[in-house]
């Protein structure tokens with residue numbers, strides 16, 4: 376189905392995603408595994424989102440701080456109402472939200488004509 380871990384690209388998207396999961400913390404698709412303090416997309420390590428995350432003020436207070444431990448993955452932290460870096464291998468915080476491409480399927484033209492006609496000329 377082409378889904379991937381959610382990569383909210385601005386504060387509005389982050390708020391919308393967080394509204395889906397109001398009690399638990401959850402992972403999002405950013406990490407600085409390859410280079411400390413350079414955050415990239417999990418789906419595309421060549422896309423640097425470091426500035427975007429800072430400009431949009433999506434981080435929680437005092438984040439990212441590479442703590443606790445070697446914190447190279449990113450989760451939404453409910454208590455901070457923002458993003459926080461955390462150890463990728465942590466198993467205590469395991470939920471994540473996935474996103475899927477939105478595909479709108481229109482019926483073929485003859486079917487649209489038929490439906491239109493039946494609406495106005497029953």
Ligand SMILES: [Ca+2]
Pocket residue numbers: 407411412441445446447448460
């Ligand atoms: Ca880090």
Ligand SMILES: [Ca+2]
Pocket residue numbers: 438439440441442443446459460461
């Ligand atoms: Ca942290």
